Amino acid sequence: MPTLVKNWVAQAVISDDDPFKSEIIINGTKLIDFTLLFIEGNINEDQVKELAYKIAHERAKASSNIGDFVYNSNIARSELFKHLSEFEESISLVQPLINKINYVFDQFIYHTVKRYSCIITQDIEEKKQFIDETHKERLTILGQMSASFVHEFRNPLTSIIGFVKLLKDDHPQLKYLDIIDHELHQLNFRIDQFLHVSKKDQDQIVEYFLINDLFRDITEFLYPSIVNSNVVLQEGLSQNIYIPGFRNELRQVLLNILMNSIDALAENDGQKIIHYQVEDQENYIVIHIRNNGPKINEESIRTIFEPFVTTKNHGTGIGLFVCKQIIEKHDGEINCISDDHWTSFDITLPKRA
Numbered sequence: 001m002p003t004l005v006k007n008w009v010a011q012a013v014i015s016d017d018d019p020f021k022s023e024i025i026i027n028g029t030k031l032i033d034f035t036l037l038f039i040e041g042n043i044n045e046d047q048v049k050e051l052a053y054k055i056a057h058e059r060a061k062a063s064s065n066i067g068d069f070v071y072n073s074n075i076a077r078s079e080l081f082k083h084l085s086e087f088e089e090s091i092s093l094v095q096p097l098i099n100k101i102n103y104v105f106d107q108f109i110y111h112t113v114k115r116y117s118c119i120i121t122q123d124i125e126e127k128k129q130f131i132d133e134t135h136k137e138r139l140t141i142l143g144q145m146s147a148s149f150v151h152e153f154r155n156p157l158t159s160i161i162g163f164v165k166l167l168k169d170d171h172p173q174l175k176y177l178d179i180i181d182h183e184l185h186q187l188n189f190r191i192d193q194f195l196h197v198s199k200k201d202q203d204q205i206v207e208y209f210l211i212n213d214l215f216r217d218i219t220e221f222l223y224p225s226i227v228n229s230n231v232v233l234q235e236g237l238s239q240n241i242y243i244p245g246f247r248n249e250l251r252q253v254l255l256n257i258l259m260n261s262i263d264a265l266a267e268n269d270g271q272k273i274i275h276y277q278v279e280d281q282e283n284y285i286v287i288h289i290r291n292n293g294p295k296i297n298e299e300s301i302r303t304i305f306e307p308f309v310t311t312k313n314h315g316t317g318i319g320l321f322v323c324k325q326i327i328e329k330h331d332g333e334i335n336c337i338s339d340d341h342w343t344s345f346d347i348t349l350p351k352r353a
């Protein structure tokens with residue numbers, strides 16, 4: 001081994017467990033040779049670049065600190081300078097050689113570190129993607145498991161609701177049946193909501209129905225909550241309006257919005273009003289539901305339709321997310337505007353089925 005290389009190896013930082021330990025010495029020797037050849041004009045820059053890329057891959061594979069590499073390169077550079085001074089040439093002869101050595105080393109270090117950074121960044125990206133995908137897969141499996149689990153609640157629940165109805169018919173005076181019935185329907189609604197998000201429930205049919213009937217059905221269902229919370233429900237339906245769509249799903253949308261309105265009005269000191277109205281336009285049906293509860297600030301309005309966004313202690317934050325999904329499935333639009341007086345949810349649905 002030439003003295004120059006020996007001196008470099010003696011000072012270089014080379015870890016004992018580096019998998020490319022012997023390769024480091026070969027690479028260093030090559031770099032010193034290349035530089036000497038470059039000084040003589042016998043080598044092109046591509047060879048330096050090729051060596052730089054090879055080292056970058058080895059350093060990345062060894063998971064070593066790139067600082068060690070830069071340090072070792074600079075030691076080699078110093079050894080070359082020392083080697084030059086041994087010839088005791090005049091400064092005017094040595095200076096161009098120093099410039100050439102610096103040029104080769106600067107290029108070499110630049111290409112190695114740049115390629116090393118690229119490899120490391122790509123590696124991190126790949127790992128991140130792998131983690132994201134695994135996480136997503138687990139969430140999907142978890143979602144599917146809970147969906148099947150919740151699905152199993154449905155049949156016994158439907159039969160309990162049926163038997164409660166029979167009991168009510170046979171014993172109309174029996175206490176608490178209304179409460180039991182209402183709570184069971186709430187549970188059923190929650191299941192519908194959940195299954196909609198998990199996309200497990202596919203058996204639906206498009207109907208052409210009277211929106212007035214749907215509102216009547218919903219307000220009957222919500223009657224206990226409306227009375228309990230002292231809310232005044234103002235109806236603005238002057239004519240019979242038919243609308244095409246999945247009745248059960250649109251029921252879910254209106255229920256979610258009305259239940260949110262009742263919740264929002266809990267904070268109101270004065271009169272609590274919910275007002276709904278349906279506009280029959282040429283190609284669209286527009287439903288407006290508004291309440292005089294507290295204003296939702298602009299920033300929150302942008303996020304309330306996202307899943308799991310909730311400000312309630314026992315909220316799941318999927319109500320409005322489900323609404324948006326259902327309305328978009330009907331090729332419609334749902335928006336919210338809110339000011340100090342009113343918070344309004346406006347739904348536009350195309351008339352074509």
Ligand SMILES: Nc1ncnc2c1ncn2[C@@H]1O[C@H](COP(=O)(O)OP(=O)(O)OP(=O)(O)O)[C@@H](O)[C@H]1O
Nearest residue numbers: 260261264304309310311312315316317318319320
């Ligand atoms: N009419 C409204 N007035 C004021 N804030 C509202 C109104 N409707 C919704 N919000 C806000 O939007 C959030 C999201 O509503 P969303 O219906 O999606 O979830 P949630 O009601 O909190 O829970 P979930 O409906 O799943 O039980 C609510 O927590 C509330 O902060």
Ligand SMILES: [Mg+2]
Nearest residue numbers: 256260319320
């Ligand atoms: Mg809600």
